[in-house]
Amino acid sequence: MIRNWIQRITLTDVIVWGVGILILTGVVWGSIVTLGIGKYSTATWIDLTISGLALGGVYALIALGYTLVYGILRMINFAHSEVFMSGPFTATFAAQALIAIGWWNRYPWLSLLIVMAVAAAVSSSIAILLERVAYRPLRGAPRLVPLITAIGASFFLQYTFRGLYGSGLKAYPEMEIFKGVWMLGSVRIFKTQAAAIVGAIVMMLILYGIVQYTKLGKAMRSVSEDKEVAALMGINVDRVITSTFALGGASAGVAGILYLLLFPVANFFMGFFPGLKAFTAAVLGGIGNVPGAFLGAMVLGLLESIGPNLFLDGLGVPAAGQLKDAIAFTILVFILIFRPSGILGERLTQTKA
């Protein structure tokens, strides 16, 4: 038994585990050093936690698109980052128009609802179009084929939007109501961050409710288990797939507006990093699993926000804050190696076709 087990260990395993243990030790050591010297105040940690939660909320809404589509088609929609970009990028024009007619600060909630609706509608349409044009004709093709198409579609969308709106940065105007901070006791929270957290939670609950309790949601889950049997129930499988893309797109669109509240500039490339991180979050939580996407996104948001100060700093890494993106990708690589099933989900590598 044990002999067998030892024989199966390869050099790669040893190296991989070695690196894993090294990184883990580094993280623990760095954290101890940082906390030991007491370099940061409690207030700083709280600030970082809050911004991590806000970021996590945004990632969660994007991650949902990856997870829903994967659940139904066993396919990773790598163009989802562009679905995310298209809505909010377009919504900056709606915001400008609302400023021009003087609504932006006179009716801020209505204006916010309008830009969210615009972003959701555009992202959703792009997602539907993507499925129709790029993925549907390839259904039944080997799994690598739609993956390559997705990457192609991703570039196509980036450059289409660059052509449409230009390559420069488009500012997302600030709203008076979101300026400044709220104090919750002694905890200081930026209003934009509070809005992002609340918005993400509300949207997440709505989406979870749809998937869990509506006829469409149950049909989606049925299709995700068995398309043929779903058809035998009278479910129009193609329509359910379209709805899934639409739902994921809308969620990404809303996420985009929340993202612009936090980082108020849009451009054609804005989808890349959040998209990749949301994908990491989806895999971390267990791809195909809705609560998992939420959990994974929150963990990733927190790690990315707190991590640089907590353990990179303690290890004496210079300019730790700039390495936050590296944290996400290190995590991605390591979950894919050690636990492809993520925290809650099924295995990414060996699922039924």
Next chain:
Amino acid sequence: MSLLEVENIHTYYGNIQALRGVSLKVEKGEIVTLIGANGAGKTTTLRTISGLLKPREGHVKLEGEDLASYMAHEIVYKGVAMVPEGRGVFARLTVMENLEMGAFSLSNKEQINRNLERVFTLFPRLKERRAQVAGTLSGGEQQMLATGRALMASPSVLLMDEPSMGLAPVLVEVIFDTIQQINREGVTILLVEQNALMALGVAHRGYVLQTGEIVLSDSAEKLRKDPTVQKAYLGME
């Protein structure tokens, strides 16, 4: 005009021909069984009727209407429901959700509730287990669920693919009793079985399928007495 009429269908998987001109009829109110050995094409016949496969030649007609232009999910709305081979319950959905999906084609709430009552009367076990995730049900319970789920659609024709597969003899008896019960309640049934003895026991008529062709058809009683059937499918010498 028969309720269900299959006329000379030829169905292929890619280039492999699985059905070579199968014809059969099911009259309203009947239980008709389709028996045959492994690989004879029984499942393929049912899948062609339900629209999951399209025949390259021939027609499937429901009350005289050709179903060729309808997709599988549309055929459900015409009144054809299927209990697929291997049951095909949605393992991660609850029993109740599975049944709700069975009624996907219906929009009348009262009708859905009536059907649910009927299924729960037929299978009290499902009522007890309605909150349970279907993947954790026993094989027999899953068969009940698959059958109940199909009945939720208020079908006029029920296609059943080997409902006795993998069940203990006692449960097989129960399932066949239920099939007769469902039929008495007015549902026409096309029953695919390898358990020819049991199938011919409940059916009115039967067809024997061999390598994609119907080789025999008669009343169930006559088929039971047919020497070739006895030898090949009833295990008698």
